[in-house]
Amino acid sequence: MTISYDQFGLKEVINASGKMTILGVSKVSENVLAAQRFGGEHFFEMSELAIQTGAYLAQLLKVEDAQIVSSASAGIAQSVAAIIGQGSLYHVYHPYTDRIKQREIILPKGHNVDYGTPVEVMVSQGGGQVVEAGYANGCSPEQVEMMITENTAALLYIKSHHTVQKSMLTVEEAVAVAHKHQLPLIIDAAAEEDLFKYSQAGADLVIYSGAKAIEGPSSGLVIGKGQYIEWLRLQGKGIGRAMKIGKDNILGLTQALADRLENGSESGESMKQRLAPFISALNQISGLKATIVQDGAGRDIYRASVKLQEHSAKEVIAALKSADPAIYTREYQANNGIIEFDIRAVDASELEKIITRLKEIM
Known part of the structure; x- marks a missing residue:
């Protein structure tokens, strides 16, 4: 049996919210999967x-x-x-x-x-x-x-x-x-x-x-x-x-x-480099103003902070989640009209999907 989203009636998820329990937290590597398999196959x-x-x-x-x-x-x-x-x-x-x-x-x-x-x-x-x-x-x-x-x-x-x-x-x-x-x-x-x-x-x-x-x-x-x-x-x-x-x-x-x-883990400098073209593309979308911000607790983590100038942040967040794939973001500043995107678990193709979906919503 091949496991798939469709088999269980689930939507694909793009995790731009960070290491969150509600989304299964992290992806694991092949090394980790091999260790888990060894554990599963032995007493x-x-x-x-x-x-x-x-x-x-x-x-x-x-x-x-x-x-x-x-x-x-x-x-x-x-x-x-x-x-x-x-x-x-x-x-x-x-x-x-x-x-x-x-x-x-x-x-x-x-x-x-x-x-x-x-x-x-x-x-x-x-x-x-x-x-x-x-x-x-x-x-x-x-x-x-x-x-x-x-x-x-x-x-x-x-x-x-x-x-x-x-x-x-x-x-x-x-x-x-x-x-x-x-x-x-x-x-x-x-x-x-x-x-x-x-x-x-x-x-x-x-x-x-x-x-x-x-x-x-x-x-x-x-x-x-x-x-x-x-x-x-x-x-x-x-x-x-x-x-x-x-x-x-x-x-x-x-x-x-x-x-x-x-x-080690991805450096903040690497995150900023990956964020740069994403920020540039977001700033081409009318009604958005995107910048790079550091984690509020001072960790070496950088994210895209998007200020919505015409739309409700809460409505945009809901719209991002409603599609397939569902796009989850950081919602802590939604009341200030800001959505943050954490890209640590997001690849280039998923960044393009986020840009496309935001264009559709805007």
Whole structure:
């Protein structure tokens, strides 16, 4: 049987929105597919597979240990549970027990965002209780410190374009507060490109999405201190059982990360070069003004920003999605009349289709 869009009544999708879960996040390479196939065609002692792939990745990433999980969201929940339980088997089987009072997870208020589900949902799933520090428009190290009590289990920092970017304490400041009060710091860096920065800054656990910057299959990765990773592995007998990941995706992510470290990712300069003719073509369309912009969170990612002068951005976005192929864009500034196009997963022929469709809509 040959798989196709038509077989399931699906539309083709051009992903100009970025590494988004709603679209399947990333395409995977032939190397990754081969690793997944090897996993699918063989049996393993699964506990040993987790330990050995974790040790392999830890060596590559220069950390004490690593654990592959089913997603970055699962990484948050299991990291929180690990820190709260501290290796207790009683806790593993009774994750929400009243015996353990130290459950407060301090999070800057501007980091308590909805990225597809609210951050606090994943913290709660891990048995934590979110305590917000600061305000939506700012959080200082002092405001984090004043929320620490005897029931504080950990600090959580979300490094993401979804969060408030201004007037927030830095990663380094969060590390300093955590170390001063002898508390673990968990950093959710799901879509971040730098796989070394946050562990080297002093974070105790760092969480990545396997399918975003790493361009692996559906998966997540937690790296950091060996003791905490051991506690996290125990969650496979507890809440992690409902979040287990298959052998094929464990090996697929392992291969993807090794390839990512060897080959790197597309540079911002390359993106700008690919964007240049696309921007020029868009500016030939009446009613559009296109420019190149950098990612709002400061990453080395460049996109096309299109200001609509005569049409509603929301109506144009809906029209782009309605056709076949469906064209998905970044919609965060639609209320300002702006549509952004992320071209990391878009090839030249797909860029031409976007131009053609915009001409039709305009």
